[in-house]
Structures are given as C-alpha cells and as structure tokens.
Amino acid sequence: MLSISKFYRRPAIATVLVMAGGLLAFAAPSANAAALTSVNWSVTNNQVSATNVTYTYSFKTATAGTIGKITFTVSGAGLGGTPAINKNYGIGAGTVLRVGQTITYTVTTPVSVSAGIPIYIEFSALTNSSTATSYTTSITTQTAASATIDGPTTSNSVTLAANNTAVTVTIAKSLTFTIDTTAFTLALDPSLPALADQTQNVGLTVLTNANSGYTLTVSDLASGLQSSGTGNPTIADASAGKATSLVWPGGDRFGYTVTGTGATIDGAFSGSKYAGYVAAGEQIASRTNPTGATPDTITIANRVSIDYAAQAGDYTDTITYTVTPNYS
C-alpha cells in the first residue's frame, strides 16, 4: 500500500514544482525585462522651442505581456506642451499625459500583446526644449500595476538646434486636371455619310494625391446643342442621360461615350454605348485611391450625326467636366 502511495505522490510533487517555477517566471518580469527592438524616435520640427511638434515613436515588443502603460522619458529638460494622440498602432486606445520630461501613454483596456509586435505612437502638440543639444528618449512598457515588461530602451538621438535649417515638408492635397481640347467644331454635311456622322475625342488626364481618389462628372448647357438660327433648333441628345445609354441610334443626335485607363468608367458606357449630356451633371468616372505619378486617362468621344432633317446653321454648346477630390 505504501509503495502505491509514493508512486502517485512523485508526479504530483513534480507538477507543483513546475507550476511554482512558471509562476515565479511570470511574477517577476522586471528581473527578465528585455530591451525593446527597432526603437525609433523622430520629430516633425527640430528647432529649439518649436511648438506644435509631433513626436513619433516606433518599436517592437520583446516580451509577451499585458501592456497597461508605456512611458517615454525624454532626456534633458524643457519639454513642454499638452500632447494629443495623433495615431497609435499595435496598442489599444488610451490617454496621454506629460509630466516634466515623461510622456505616459496609459492603455484604457490592457490586453496581452505578443512578443515582436510593432507599436507606433504619434503625439502631437508638443513643445521642444529651449536648449540646443542632442536628446534621446527612454521607452518602457509596463503592466497596469507599473511592473516593467520591456525596457527601458534608449532611442536614437535627435538633435534640437537653433542655428540649423528646420526642414518641414508639407505636401498639400492636390489635383491636376488636363484636357487636350478646349473647343471644337464639327463641320457636318448630310450629303455624304462620312461628313454626316462625326466624332471628336476629348482627352482628359487626372493626377491626385487624395487618399480616396476623385470623382469626375460632366454636364452641358440646359439648351443642349442648339442653333441661334430661326426657331433655335437643336440636335437631340442621344439619350436622356447615362441611365438610358444605348448603341448609337443614328439620325439627328448628339451624344458621348467614355473609355479610359486607371479610372473606373461608369458601366453605362460599356459596349460602346452612348448617352446624352444632361445639364444637372452625371458622374462618368471615379477612382478610390491616389493616382500616383501615372495620370489616369479618360477619353470622351463626342459624336454628332445628322440627316437632311437637321436645319442648317451653327450649333453650339458648352460641355463642363468637373473633377472633385474625394475626402479621406
């Protein structure tokens, strides 16, 4: 009986020892606090005493743990401002507070963060120290109870100076819109098919850095393609708008179709379908991201066909293409 009891006791003792070892390993993280990796600090303005400066920190966790706070202690003295949280990635939402040289980011709902997770935090509205020298930031991740998980790890140095040239590059939200034709005349003659049905292409190009791209709409005058001759005759639209686009119907008609690269062309124009312009304007192309350096090209084929039913004269219209960058 005694030998059986010993047999069962031994693994139990071993289990208790393993669990105790595990608990000790987790209970004293500060003793094993590792250095954060890939630590980087940058500022948007390195002039001494500059206000509204954004400090950007990025690093990777070295140890898995429930991060409740991250402290950023800038060396030296004179750090000012009431920082705001501009962005945070890899760590949950939180609150920022600056006391002296230390900026503390407190996570509202701490959750476990694995090792090797990239963390990126931007603090805006800071004021640089008035002392021109080189600075570093010491970064520490902590539990909610202020036990250190990783760090303190010293960042790269940033030099604040009074006699250097502050480089602040601001890139405006911009959009360039080009047309290759600002006006055209089609000389139509009903006596010859080649002269009775003519097309004028208008090439558009769009470049933008708007994150959500742009929208291109087109409209014409409410009077349409109209002559100032007796009775103000008009050449009818190919259709009442893009919703009723159709293959070229022939006869006395004025309409357009759209093709392009880069932009998303409205489906109404697939299969070489034509639509009539509308005065209220209609969207014909769009894009949902920036164009980059390669412009989107959009070609509008303006087509007019006539027969002997069309009254002779000069017909005019104004076609307006409007590009608006989308918000982001």
Add this chain to the structure above:
Amino acid sequence: MGTAFAQTPSRSAGRSLAVSVPAEPPMVRPGEVSSIPIRVVNPGDAPVVVRITGRAVRFGDNGKVTLTDAPDPMWSNRVTFPSGRLTIPAQSYRDLKLTVRMPDPIDPDLYFVGFLVSPVPQQNGRVAVVNEIGSFITLDVPGPRVRLLRAGMDIDPTVIGGVRIPWFVVGTEAHGSMEVTNAGRSQVQYWGEIDGSTWPGGAPAQTRLDRSLLPIGREKTYRLSTAHVWLIGMATVRSIIVYPKVNDQSTTQIVLVRHVLVVTPWLIAAVAIAIALLVWRVVRRRRRRRRRAREKPARTNGEPRDTRRAGALVEP
C-alpha cells in the same frame, strides 16, 4: 465649274489646371477671421483665366464628394473668395487666400468650405469644353466634442445547399468587409488597424488604416482578407478602430474579432479521395467475406455449388 469646300473639323489646344489646399485642417476659433491659403497652378503652356466661386459640399459614403450648384448658406457673407477673373501665367501658379469669418458661437467641430475653380472658356469653336476643379477646405474649431463611431465586420460566408456558414471557408484565405459609420453629431477623424493571423501560422500581419475623415452619417467600407492558410487553419481577423472621444488627449476604440476555419480545396479533395478509397476497401472486404461465407458451407458439405470449380478441384 465650281469647287465645293467642305469645312474641316477643328479643335483648339488643351488646358491644364491644378488646385492645392492645406493637408491639415487649420484651427479657427469662434469669431476669428482667418485667411486660408489655396494655390491654383497652371502646368500648361498658355495662360489660363479662372474664376473661383463658393459651392456647398455634400459628402457621400466612402469618401465621395459632390459640390452643389450654389454657395453654402452657412458661409453666406462669411467667406470671401478671390474676386473677378484671375490670370494664371503659363507654367506658373498663384497663391490665393480665402478669408473666413467664423460665426460666434459655433460648436467645436470640423467645418467645410467648398469652392469651384472654373476656367473661363475661350470660344474658339462651336462646342466649348471646360475643365473645372471642385475642392474644399476643412476648418477645425477646437474644443471638446462628442464623437461616436459604429463598426461591423463580416466574413463572406460559404453557402452549402443554401445554408450560410460564416465560420467556414473553402479556399486559401477568407475574405470579408468592415464598415465604419459615423453615428454621432460631430465629424470624426479615426485611424486603426486590421490584424490577421492564422493557427497554425506565423506572427500576425498588421495592416494600418491611416487617419481618415468620416463625416456625420457617412460610412466607409474596407475589404479585408485573412492571412494565407496552408491546407487547413483557423484564421483570425482583428480590426481596431481608434478615435478621440471627447478631447484629443484620450482615445476610444472599437475592436472586432472574427474566427474562420479555412480549408483548402486540395485538402478537401484529398480527404474525399481517402474516404472513397476507404469505402471501396470496406465494400471489397465485405464482398470477399460474403463470398468466403458462401463458399465455406459448400466445402464443408462436400457439394460445391460451382460445379465448374468443383470439377476443376477434382481434376488430377
């Protein structure tokens, strides 16, 4: 003899125009008069004459912007645009100012002033073509405000026999979408991340969502996909949307998590083949057993039913 002259089609040269506005919203306090810079650029080879007029801005979902045909009544007599015809020399630009007189009182929030830059058409042909650029500037009236976002995330479900199974996907990765909606009464600038991981698999992939504007009542949709799965895996998508709640010193977040079992078609095919082989083997074994069972009593009786085989057996 006469000669008929057919008038040949003609077209005029092109025109290029660009408009730039500040990337970050300028801060304007209630009652303050502020000059907001805009730039009109002429990258073309000929001078361009433009007019700038105010327009109301209408926001749609997913970043879409439209300008109305009329100025915004909110800014009536409060925004001064550069007046008259403005000539922009070839390959040059003009830095212009919009003067804004903010109402007082006005709630802390983001406000938008829309405008249209229109070239004045030079009528060289019967059909004039105009390239306009619509744009808007954003103004930030500082101060605490209550922001509220809602978000939802769905994985594209697998449909088997009309039954939608959102936690199971046949393929190498799962796809889905996330919608973020501004359900509050203030404009919101938010950011966030979409983290994808698989088990078994490597470290989670972090896709960052840049700081974006979401106007009141508008929605933005993101397409998302899980990490690649090899044969079979449990994919997890974790989306986090972060935004300032009341002031800019404190943020709040929406966390959405979805788990989905991803099984590649190759694995399904291999399992199907294995099951088919197993069934075939079981069936074959049963047939053999039955045959043996039928043959055994025949041999014990000494009277095999298959007379042909029996004959063969007795052959010397």
